[in-house]
Amino acid sequence: MNEKSIGILGQYDIEVKKTTRARGGFVCDTSRGLILFKEYDVKERHLKFEKEIMLKLKESGIRADYFLEFDSENVIAEGDDGKKYVIKEWYPSRECNIKDRNDIIKSAGMLGKIHTILQEKRGDECTELYPCDLRNEFVRHTIEIKRARNYIRRKNNKNPFENELLRSIDKFYQKAEEASAKILECDYESMRKYAYDNQTVCHGAFNHHNIIFVGKDAVAVDYKNAVIDVQVTDLYDFLRKVMEKYNWDMQLGNNIIESYDREKTIGIQDRKLLKVMLQYPEKFWKVTNKYYNGNKAWIADKNMEKLKMVKEQWEVKQKFVDTIL
DSSP: OOHHHHHHHHTTTOOEEEEEEETTEEEEEETTEEEEEEEOOOOHHHHHHHHHHHHHHHHTTOOOOOBOOSSSSOOOEEOTTSOEEEEEEOOSOEEOOTTOHHHHHHHHHHHHHHHHHSBOOOSSOOGGGOOOOHHHHHHHHHHHHHHHHHHHHHOSSOOHHHHHHHHHHHHHHHHHHHHHHHGGGTTHHHHHHHHHHHTBEEOSOOSGGGEEEETTEEEEOOOTTOEESOTHHHHHHHHHHHHHHTTTOHHHHHHHHHHHHHHSOOOHHHHHHHHHHHHSOHHHHHHHHHHHHSOTTOOOHHHHHHHHHHHHHHHHHHHHHTTOO
16 A cells, blocks of 8 residues: 555544555555545445445444545545545455355345345435436347347358357347337336335445355445346346356256345236346347447457357246246
8 A cells, every 4th residue: 555545544543554455445454443445436426325325224233335434524535646535344254255155145135135224215316326227228239239230241251259149149139129028018117116216225236246245144345336226126137147157057046036035025026027137138238239349350259158158048047037927
């Protein structure tokens, strides 16, 4: 840690004993215990929102990476370089091990518990914290798949990746259109209205990198992407990323959903939406979109691997999706 960083910590009246680079900053052993010190560039409104989340979690006895205030009102300190920094409470911990099923299932339960706590109406309007409408997102992504398909078809000399993509793009384009139609049937508009009227909070980046284990307890950290939205979207993000690594293992998927459901009941409408989100070929769109917007003269081997994995996993994924409802 350099002298400038030490100077910023001085604003908090903290004596640093030892530092370790971690999580985009420094984990420090200090006179005030273990802390995380890092640059933090977020809008003032979102910072206020995060502080509200932290307060609610703390009142409910839930661990999180709480901000430490350096005066009676502020958690942000500004360095001589003009950059903004925060200090957060930290714990002796380890990151969630995505190869450990018990870690994954505990994390899903913890997400359900957090969602139960973070569904309370606030007094002020927070429209800037609302994410993109999924219906619009599906339409946009589907158009992007079509655009890539048309581009490849017009090419005379196709490379192996483009030939591989072209062999399956019609199928996935059709699946994308089907999911786009189905989302209109699951009362998504009412779900969004409920979320916004009650200001239900989503973590926004709930994955194993933002889950730590303090002893046997799972703890969610880093709420800088938190938004007000239909909460089952958090479960979808977590489920999809985990299940891709487990070849859509049906038992694990059901265990994740059951663990979440024990803490926060997944209603019929939530299950319908979760199913539709999983039916949309998001991973295929990501691979396609990365190709289309990247350097088409050079295709990384990893892109081909990801494309083949998506195609190989599609049928087993659908078998799992069919069990959701």
